[in-house]
Amino acid sequence: MASPQLGQLYKELQQSFLSGNLQQTGVLLARLKIGLTEAGLLVPFGNPNPQDLVVARDILEVGAFWSIRTKDIPSFDRYFSQLLTFYNDYSSVLPPSPREFPLRGLNLVRLLTQNRIADFHTTLESLPLPADSLTANPYIAHPINLEQWLMEGSYSKVWNAREEAPTEEYKFFVDSLMGTIRNEIASCEEAAYDSLPLKDAATLLFFKSTSDLVTFAQQRGWQVDLGAEKIHFAKKSEEKVEIPKERLIAANLQYARELEQIV
Amino acid sequence: MADVEMKPLDDKKEKKEEKTAAEEKKPVPLTPVAEIKGNVAFIERAVSTLEPRFTHRVLRSLAHLRKKLDDKVLRDAVQAIYTTDSPTKQSLLSWLPDAPTEQSMDIDPASTPSKQPQAEPIPEVDIYLRLLIIHYLLASSDTHAKATKLAHETVDKMQALNRRSMDPIAAKVWYAVERAYELGGELADARPLFLAAQRTAALRHDDETEASLINRILRSYLQYSLYDQADKLVSKTSFPAAAGNPQHARYHYYLGRIKAVQLNYTAAHTNLQQAIRRAPPAKTAPGFYQAVHKLSIVVELLMGDIPERSLFRHPVLEKALAGYFEIVKAVRNGSLSQFQNTLSTYAAQFEADKTYTLIVRLRQNVIKTGIRRLSLSYSRISLRDICVKLHLDSEEDAEYIVGKAIRDGVIEGRIVHEKGWMECGGQKSGYGPEVSDVFSRRITYCLELHNQSVKAMRYPLNAHRKELAAAEGAREREKELAKEIQEGGDLDDEGPDLGEGF
Incomplete structure (x- = not known):
C-alpha cells in the first residue's frame, strides 16, 4: 500500500460499505479519492505496483456501487469511466475483479434507462467477451434481454424481468425503466387504439389502481369517460401533409448549380 | 511549346x-x-x-x-x-x-555484368x-x-x-x-507509434502516409473493439482526399463499421457502398470484397431492405455469404424460428466476421417483417393467430408488439382490444414527400459520382497550353464566322426586298 493511512481508510471503507452505512461510506470515499490522487493511483500511469492498483480498483468499485445506492447517476458515470482504465488497460497486469461484470451490466442498464441505445450498442461491442457467449454471462445477459424486448415491444417481459435482476443494484434502475416503458406503451396505445376500457388500460400500463391510471391519463391528455369506464384517445386529426417548399426549392437550385458545372 | x-x-x-x-x-x-x-x-x-x-x-x-x-x-x-x-x-x-557459399558462387557471375561504376x-x-x-x-x-x-x-x-x-x-x-x-x-503496442507518425505525416502534408496511418490506427482500434476511440479519431482527423483508392476503400469500410455499431445505418450504408465501389476488383482482393459485402448485407437488412439475390450468386461471394443468405431468407420470410436456427448454426462464422451482435439486432426486423406480411394478407386477424404465426410467447406480447409496429409506422391499422383482433388499414399511397426524398437522394448520388469522377481524372502537364492555342484559333474562327454572318445577314435583309422586287 502506498501509505499506511490509505490502508487504514480502505479498511474502514470496506467495513462501512458492508454494513450498509451510506453516509459514512460517502465521507470515506471522498477522503480516499484525495489519498489516491496524491499517491498517483486515481488515474494510474507508468508502472505502479499491481497490488496498489487492485486496492484503487476496489475503492472505485465501492464508489460505483455506492453511487447507485444513493441514486447518484452522474457520480456512477464518473466512477465507471475511471474504472474502465483498470478494466481495459491493466487487464493483463491485474487479476480479474469479481465486480467487473456486475458493474459493466449496470452501466448497460443505465444507458438503456436513459434511452441511449447507440451508446448501449457501442458499449456492448467493446465488451471483452466473444459475442456469442455474451448471453452466458448473467450480468450482461440481463441488459441484453431488456434491450431486445424493449426494441421488439415485448413490454410485459420487461415488466416481469424486474424481479429477476442478477444483483440488488439492478433494481435501482427498475423504477426509471418502468417509467420509460410506460411512456412507450402509452404512445403505442395512442396510435393503435380508438378507445380502451379502463380496466384493460390499467393492465396494459401495469397500473395497480384506477386512480393512478386516471392521473396518468390526465398527464397525457386522454379523455377519460368514467361513466362508460373507457378511455378515448385524442385522435390526431389526419395531419395535413405539408409540402416542404423551401427544401424542394433549395434542392432544385442545388441541382441547377451542379448541372451548370457539368455542362 | x-x-x-x-x-x-x-x-x-x-x-x-x-x-x-x-x-x-x-x-x-x-x-x-x-x-x-x-x-x-x-x-x-x-x-x-x-x-x-x-x-x-x-x-x-x-x-x-x-x-x-x-x-x-x-x-x-x-x-x-x-x-x-x-x-x-x-x-x-x-x-x-x-548464404551457403556454393550458392553465392552461382550468383557472382550473374551480377558482375554491370561493371561500370555507378x-x-x-x-x-x-x-x-x-x-x-x-x-x-x-x-x-x-x-x-x-x-x-x-x-x-x-x-x-x-x-x-x-x-x-x-x-x-x-x-x-x-x-x-x-x-x-x-x-x-501485439497490435495494441504499435498504436502510440502510429499516432505519433500520423501527426508527423499530417504536418508534412504527407497524404499517402497519413491515409495509410489513419487506416492502420482505425484498424487497430476496431480490432480491439474500441469504437469510442475510433469514432473520436474519425471526428478529429480529416482523411486526405488525395489518398489512393484502396486507402479510401478501407477508410470507408472502417467508417461503415463504426456507424453500424452506433445504429446509424443510413450513413453506414453510404460508406459501405463507397467502399465497395472503390475496392479493387473482386478477383484481386477477394478478402476485402467479401468482408465489405458481409457487413453491407447486414446493414441493409437492418435498414429494412432486402439485398439483391444476384449478389449471392457472385462467384467470389457465393461461398463466403452462405450464412448471410440464410439470414436474409429468414428475415424475408419473417420467421423468427428460422432466424434463430440460422443464427445458432452460423454463430461461429458471424462471430469471426464480427457481425454477430449486428445480426442479433435483426430480431426485431424479423418480427416487423412478419407483422407487415400479415397485415398485407389479412384485413383482420386475431392476436392469437399473430402469436402463433410469428412464434411469439404470449398474446399479451403480441398486442404490445403490434401496437409498437403501428406507432412506428410499420403497418397501418388498429387494435380492437375488446374483440382481440387487429384490423389492417389500407396501404399508403406511393406519392408524397418521401418520394421526392428518395428521388433527391438518387440525384445527389449521381451528382456526387460525377464530381468524384471529375476529381479522379488526371491531366498531362502543360496540356492546357495547347488548348489555349486551340481556343485562340476558335476565337479567330468565331470572329470570321461573325463577320460572315454579318455579311450574310445583309444578304438576308436584302432577301425580302428581292422578293418584293420580283
Whole structure:
C-alpha cells in the first residue's frame, strides 16, 4: 500500500460499505479519492505496483456501487469511466475483479434507462467477451434481454424481468425503466387504439389502481369517460401533409448549380 | 511549346516500354531479380521526374512479387543494384540470412555484368528493398522478431530522410509495420507509434502516409473493439482526399463499421457502398470484397431492405455469404424460428466476421417483417393467430408488439382490444414527400459520382497550353464566322426586298 493511512481508510471503507452505512461510506470515499490522487493511483500511469492498483480498483468499485445506492447517476458515470482504465488497460497486469461484470451490466442498464441505445450498442461491442457467449454471462445477459424486448415491444417481459435482476443494484434502475416503458406503451396505445376500457388500460400500463391510471391519463391528455369506464384517445386529426417548399426549392437550385458545372 | 511536344513523346516511349515489358512477361515470366531491378529503375525515374506515377506502378506489383521472394532473390537483387560496397549495402545484406557459399558462387557471375561504376542509388531504392525484405521476413514465422526490428529501423530512417518522393513507399512500409506487429500479436503496442507518425505525416502534408496511418490506427482500434476511440479519431482527423483508392476503400469500410455499431445505418450504408465501389476488383482482393459485402448485407437488412439475390450468386461471394443468405431468407420470410436456427448454426462464422451482435439486432426486423406480411394478407386477424404465426410467447406480447409496429409506422391499422383482433388499414399511397426524398437522394448520388469522377481524372502537364492555342484559333474562327454572318445577314435583309422586287 502506498501509505499506511490509505490502508487504514480502505479498511474502514470496506467495513462501512458492508454494513450498509451510506453516509459514512460517502465521507470515506471522498477522503480516499484525495489519498489516491496524491499517491498517483486515481488515474494510474507508468508502472505502479499491481497490488496498489487492485486496492484503487476496489475503492472505485465501492464508489460505483455506492453511487447507485444513493441514486447518484452522474457520480456512477464518473466512477465507471475511471474504472474502465483498470478494466481495459491493466487487464493483463491485474487479476480479474469479481465486480467487473456486475458493474459493466449496470452501466448497460443505465444507458438503456436513459434511452441511449447507440451508446448501449457501442458499449456492448467493446465488451471483452466473444459475442456469442455474451448471453452466458448473467450480468450482461440481463441488459441484453431488456434491450431486445424493449426494441421488439415485448413490454410485459420487461415488466416481469424486474424481479429477476442478477444483483440488488439492478433494481435501482427498475423504477426509471418502468417509467420509460410506460411512456412507450402509452404512445403505442395512442396510435393503435380508438378507445380502451379502463380496466384493460390499467393492465396494459401495469397500473395497480384506477386512480393512478386516471392521473396518468390526465398527464397525457386522454379523455377519460368514467361513466362508460373507457378511455378515448385524442385522435390526431389526419395531419395535413405539408409540402416542404423551401427544401424542394433549395434542392432544385442545388441541382441547377451542379448541372451548370457539368455542362 | 517545347514541353508540350516533349510530353506526348515521353508518353509514347512509356507505352512502348510498357508494351515491351508486357510482351516480355507473357512469353517468359521475368525472373524476380530482373523485376526488382526494373522496379528500381522506375523508382529512380519517378524521383528524377517528380512523377509519383511510376512509384505507384512499382508498388502495384508488390503483391505478386511478394510471393516470389526468397533470400537468394533478395540477395541477388541487392548485389545487382548496389555494385559498390557501401554501408547501405552492408546493412541490407545483414538482414538476410547468410548464404551457403556454393550458392553465392552461382550468383557472382550473374551480377558482375554491370561493371561500370555507378553512383550510390537513391535512398528510395534502399527503402524499397527494405520493404521487400520485411515482407520476406514476415512470410515465415521464425523471423517475425527480425522483421519488426527491421521495420523499426526503416521507419526511423524514413522519418530522418523526410523526402516527399518517398511517401508512397513509406505508406507501404507502415502497412508492413502493422503486419509485423499483428503477426507478433501485439497490435495494441504499435498504436502510440502510429499516432505519433500520423501527426508527423499530417504536418508534412504527407497524404499517402497519413491515409495509410489513419487506416492502420482505425484498424487497430476496431480490432480491439474500441469504437469510442475510433469514432473520436474519425471526428478529429480529416482523411486526405488525395489518398489512393484502396486507402479510401478501407477508410470507408472502417467508417461503415463504426456507424453500424452506433445504429446509424443510413450513413453506414453510404460508406459501405463507397467502399465497395472503390475496392479493387473482386478477383484481386477477394478478402476485402467479401468482408465489405458481409457487413453491407447486414446493414441493409437492418435498414429494412432486402439485398439483391444476384449478389449471392457472385462467384467470389457465393461461398463466403452462405450464412448471410440464410439470414436474409429468414428475415424475408419473417420467421423468427428460422432466424434463430440460422443464427445458432452460423454463430461461429458471424462471430469471426464480427457481425454477430449486428445480426442479433435483426430480431426485431424479423418480427416487423412478419407483422407487415400479415397485415398485407389479412384485413383482420386475431392476436392469437399473430402469436402463433410469428412464434411469439404470449398474446399479451403480441398486442404490445403490434401496437409498437403501428406507432412506428410499420403497418397501418388498429387494435380492437375488446374483440382481440387487429384490423389492417389500407396501404399508403406511393406519392408524397418521401418520394421526392428518395428521388433527391438518387440525384445527389449521381451528382456526387460525377464530381468524384471529375476529381479522379488526371491531366498531362502543360496540356492546357495547347488548348489555349486551340481556343485562340476558335476565337479567330468565331470572329470570321461573325463577320460572315454579318455579311450574310445583309444578304438576308436584302432577301425580302428581292422578293418584293420580283
